[in-house]
Amino acid sequence: MRPFNHINANSLDTASELVKSGGAVAIAGGGDLLPALKDNIFPEYPKIVVNLKSIPGLDYITLDGDTLKIGALATLADIARSPLVQANAPILARAAGSASSPSLRETTTIGGNVCQLPRCWYFRKLNNRFDCSRKGGGQCFAIMGDNRYHSVFGGAGFNTDAGEKRTCIAVNQSELAPVLNVLTAKFVTTGRVIGNLDFFGVGVLTTTVLNRGELLKEIQIPLTDFAKNSRYKRFAFRKSIDFPVINLAIAVNSDRSQYHICLGGVAPTPYIALKAEELLNGKTITPELAEAAGIAAAEGAKPFEANAYKVQLIKTLVKRELLTMT
Amino acid sequence: MPNQPTRATLQSASEQAAAALAAMPLRPEVVSCPLCSRQFLTYSELSEHYAADHADSVAPAAITLNVNGKTCELIIEPYLTLKQVLQFHLGLIGAKEMCDRGACGSCTVIINGKPALSCNLLAAECEGKSIETVEGIAVNPRWRPLIDQYCKWDAMQCGYCTPGFLVSAKALLDRNPTPTEYEINDALSGNICICGTQPRHSQAILEAVKLMAAEVSENG
Numbered sequence: 001m002r003p004f005n006h007i008n009a010n011s012l013d014t015a016s017e018l019v020k021s022g023g024a025v026a027i028a029g030g031g032d033l034l035p036a037l038k039d040n041i042f043p044e045y046p047k048i049v050v051n052l053k054s055i056p057g058l059d060y061i062t063l064d065g066d067t068l069k070i071g072a073l074a075t076l077a078d079i080a081r082s083p084l085v086q087a088n089a090p091i092l093a094r095a096a097g098s099a100s101s102p103s104l105r106e107t108t109t110i111g112g113n114v115c116q117l118p119r120c121w122y123f124r125k126l127n128n129r130f131d132c133s134r135k136g137g138g139q140c141f142a143i144m145g146d147n148r149y150h151s152v153f154g155g156a157g158f159n160t161d162a163g164e165k166r167t168c169i170a171v172n173q174s175e176l177a178p179v180l181n182v183l184t185a186k187f188v189t190t191g192r193v194i195g196n197l198d199f200f201g202v203g204v205l206t207t208t209v210l211n212r213g214e215l216l217k218e219i220q221i222p223l224t225d226f227a228k229n230s231r232y233k234r235f236a237f238r239k240s241i242d243f244p245v246i247n248l249a250i251a252v253n254s255d256r257s258q259y260h261i262c263l264g265g266v267a268p269t270p271y272i273a274l275k276a277e278e279l280l281n282g283k284t285i286t287p288e289l290a291e292a293a294g295i296a297a298a299e300g301a302k303p304f305e306a307n308a309y310k311v312q313l314i315k316t317l318v319k320r321e322l323l324t325m326t
Numbered sequence: 327m328p329n330q331p332t333r334a335t336l337q338s339a340s341e342q343a344a345a346a347l348a349a350m351p352l353r354p355e356v357v358s359c360p361l362c363s364r365q366f367l368t369y370s371e372l373s374e375h376y377a378a379d380h381a382d383s384v385a386p387a388a389i390t391l392n393v394n395g396k397t398c399e400l401i402i403e404p405y406l407t408l409k410q411v412l413q414f415h416l417g418l419i420g421a422k423e424m425c426d427r428g429a430c431g432s433c434t435v436i437i438n439g440k441p442a443l444s445c446n447l448l449a450a451e452c453e454g455k456s457i458e459t460v461e462g463i464a465v466n467p468r469w470r471p472l473i474d475q476y477c478k479w480d481a482m483q484c485g486y487c488t489p490g491f492l493v494s495a496k497a498l499l500d501r502n503p504t505p506t507e508y509e510i511n512d513a514l515s516g517n518i519c520i521c522g523t524q525p526r527h528s529q530a531i532l533e534a535v536k537l538m539a540a541e542v543s544e545n546g
Contacts, residue, residue, distance in 0.1 A: 002404050003383065004384060004404070004405050004407065005384050005385075005404060006387065006450045027451075030447060030448065034407070034428070034447075034448070035427040035428060035446070038427065039427075051450075055452060101431065101516025102441065102518075103434050103443050103494065104443055104446065104516060106440040107442050239515065241518070
């Protein structure tokens with residue numbers, strides 16, 4: 001790594017001010033940031049790394065009435081082990097327990113997992129060799145290049161700081177994003193409260209809608225029916241130390257009037273399968289319905305040259321998981 | 327039936343570890359500027375020198391690490407990972423660097439009783455935590471059966487990833503002294519062995535568990 005100064009923040013506000021002033025990045029678990037710094041993928045190498053772990057009291061997992069509150073610095077291992085999470089939101093414990101590897105889960109945090117940068121190989125190429133749109137550059141190299149792990153639901157448009165329109169087809173690879181989406185979590189930042197549908201976004205060097213200097217403080221999960229009857233499934237090429245190619249979370253309320261289905265790894269933001277939800281709402285699962293829902297979930301997919309296999313994966317995963325909910 | 331481990335190998339493993347631990351500097355012998363090699367008496371003089379002569383450079387930080395039960399005062403660059411500090415400042419070469427991206431587990435150490443990857447942690451953020459490396463495990467007679475069985479079942483080929491596996495295994499046995507094969511494979515799933523020795527690890531650990539349980543009952 002190149003030289004940088006290291007500052008232990010003592011409150012979120014000071015950390016936020018430092019990051020906002022430029023040239024500084026915040027570090028929580030370091031699972032995403034340190035490899036990025038070693039690979040030197042940022043257009044501007046940060047001069048200061050602000051440690052958030054020194055801020056006291058941000059790694060809690062508590063139950064407040066009907067809401068499960070998780071501090072942004074709670075580690076994935078703590079969430080996976082927590083009896084509170086296991087009893088109230090089992091799919092969250094399961095998803096947290098299947099991310100990366102056991103030793104990495106002990107240090108990486110839930111805040112870092114939902115805010116991690118895309119895993120596109122053009123974006124992550126050593127020494128910033130591809131000036132891609134996600135770094136403020138002109139184009140998305142994956143559209144014409146090797147896109148076997150990229151979006152099947154098209155690219156996402158966004159504006160650079162200078163106001164120019166750009167596209168990116170890298171997927172959101174967060175293990176927890178689909179789960180937090182189906183559980184309708186709320187994201188509390190230093191300035192506001194953001195709902196699950198608005199939190200994830202696409203922008204230059206970000207996968208969320210957080211502004212520069214805005215830091216995630218807490219994730220609130222309402223413990224409704226949805227948290228009780230839910231499923232999580234990931235498809236990855238390796239069991240451990242691998243990002244899911246596709247991960248899927250499904251939740252349903254007790255009278256089955258509403259289904260929540262969210263897929264990760266198929267679109268630039270976690271993909272809500274609205275068509276499948278509409279098809280399923282108010283119905284009990286039968287094998288025919290599960291198959292139809294799988295096809296509905298993949299409706300509108302426009303795969304690129306090398307990733308048509310993901311469409312079949314979506315159909316199969318959705319069908320299989322629905323069949324376990326009969 | 328695999329061969330009995332040679333005593334010489336075992337002896338040299340724990341002797342090497344003991345020698346490395348004994349040679350670990352507890353405080354820097356000289357406080358010298360990494361940029362111009364000027365020597366100073368204290369850290370505060372060094373930081374004054376930095377402010378005056380190298381204002382644009384990143385000043386070293388003074389930290390205290392608790393490694394294998396010993397408290398070490400260090401003057402390090404704040405951008406060094408724990409793995410680099412263990413190797414270059416403390417001379418502990420047990421934790422190995424393979425991928426350096428948190429994807430292989432060769433650099434596993436135990437921090438506050440939990441396995442963690444030393445290549446993916448900044449040393450400056452480990453202050454005040456208890457760090458245990460493979461050397462600390464190798465010199466402890468309690469873990470002798472574990473190393474013994476690793477040799478006996480030949481759970482290594484080139485041996486580069488073995489310290490990481492051993493530390494993960496020790497962390498597992500600390501919190502679960504009688505693991506099943508499934509639990510062992512699960513706990514070791516963050517370590518990669520390209521030589522393909524994975525099945526031997528669970529075998530060695532299961533045998534070590536039996537031996538350690540027998541030892542405990544013998545000693546009352």
